[in-house]
Amino acid sequence: MKYKSQKVAYWFFALSMLLVSLQIIYGFIMGFAHMGFDNLHELIPFNTARAVHTNLLVVWLLSGFMGAAYYIIPEEAEEELVSVKLAYVQLISLAIVGVIAVVGYHFNYWEGRKFLEIPRPLDWLVVVNVLTFLGIILATLFKGKKRTTTAMVLTMGLVFAALLYLPGMIWFDNQTMDSFFRWWVVHLWVEGVWELIMGGILSFLLIKITGVDREVIEKWLYVIVGLTFISGILGTGHHYYYIGAGKTWLLVGGIFSALEPLAFLGMALFAVAMYRKGEKKHPNKIALNWTLGTAIVSFVGAGLLGLAHTLPQVNMYTHGTLVTAMHGHLAFWGAYAMINLAIISYTLPNLTGRKLYDSNRGALAFWLSNIGMLGMTVAFGVAGVAQVYMERIMGVEFGEVQKEIQVHFFILICCATMFTTGIILYIAEFVKYGTPSDEALVAAA
């Protein structure tokens, strides 16, 4: 680490580790409920578990992105963060908002809008929090000596993510309008501006790990984020096929969302090509695994599995079934969970000054979590496809179908156990590194 203020990143990553653990627990509650073991129903009904599971995901990913920005921006801008104190205040307030939201979900304090369950009064706290964060980042960039493409793309992603949160806060009487703007947040986040954040972090990691010339890496970064927006913005149309928004979207959404995998393919080719081109052999192999892994798994999960049900003719049958859960799990894991784990793995030795690169535990964490998640994706896929054929094509009643597919949730839970073992090992590694120290600063200098 080159700048003292980068240390604040560690605590954002630590919050992410805590929240991901909780997220997994609620995932198990839902997996068991799908299998027929809903013993916790009175205490934590499915809709509570579901809201907690998805919202914790969003918060831990955002916390990771914020940590990544607090690490990357000083290094890219060659300037200390303008206020470390304010960054800590922002961290604590983020944790508090998260806790209030999650506890609230257990007491019917929420809004039943998928992914945006945080009640509107709390939304305002989120806004203040994010504005504080952006203020620190933008002021640092402004004061800094350099404004690199990597830093600008990352910052642009973060600023747009904040702006796009706003349409989700407007109240509509009409469910179709409500849904229309909800996707401005959800879709334009995950298939738009979050890819900018991912691209920025990926570019930073590739520059550091492969040693390839910055100009080459950043040129391709522009191409990739260009492809992301060209396909992703109009690709929003795939959410508008069947919600009462008209026929135009069948065509526009169909064509542009079929192009969406190109951005992820670009990302995968880019990462692999830069790795092969690089002459520098960085000792942090674990970070390299996660960096190449995120580029490849996001192409499979977000790109290919998204394509599998994005055409209107297919989506007519798969819309609102477990097929979506199949795509959702590998997409979020590959693109956004793994990029966070990549930047954490890269920064930990630099923040703490302890170079525990080649531990078997780190490698095992990578493989177990990835194979486990792949297995879960297959289990969701089998259950989802079976559901589509039985319920949507044959006309078998919903509840009958759910009984038939219960067995696939047993496999899901087995794979989820493997996945969880990987994550536990990752967190064990995180804990073993210890907290950041100023000695690490001297070591880097």
Place this chain on the structure above:
Amino acid sequence: MLSKSQAKTFFLGGTVVTFAVFLGLSWNTLSKEVPKRTHEENLTPQVVRGKKIWEANNCMGCHTILGEGAYYAPELTKVYERRGEGYIKAALMSPVPWSPRGRKMVAYNMPEQDAADVVAFLKWIGETDLNGFPAKHKYNTTPNTK
């Protein structure tokens, strides 16, 4: 070979053009398509009250509506047509968890007025023109009236 500034132009130009098209299409959808397809004239205060109850209880946390939500409980866009008012009210007003085939719903024990509001909301949404969703079954092995 592509230069960095050309790549930048591709990114910025592509973004501006597609976003402009997206805004244009959205304006058309919101001003012309949605009011007609959702029969906005039928959006009564009772329907809006129903939507509020729907959201306050996070029904989307188990069910889907317009195909959106969670996959633990049935799609409800056409539930009014499929089950009728009596069945829906019974499920909402039940003091014990409604549990067809063993899968439990939260026992809402709803006052009749609230249940009637939710029914109004579901009736309204069932009349929306959804481009043919949900698809008609190709076969009909079990009737959907159980």
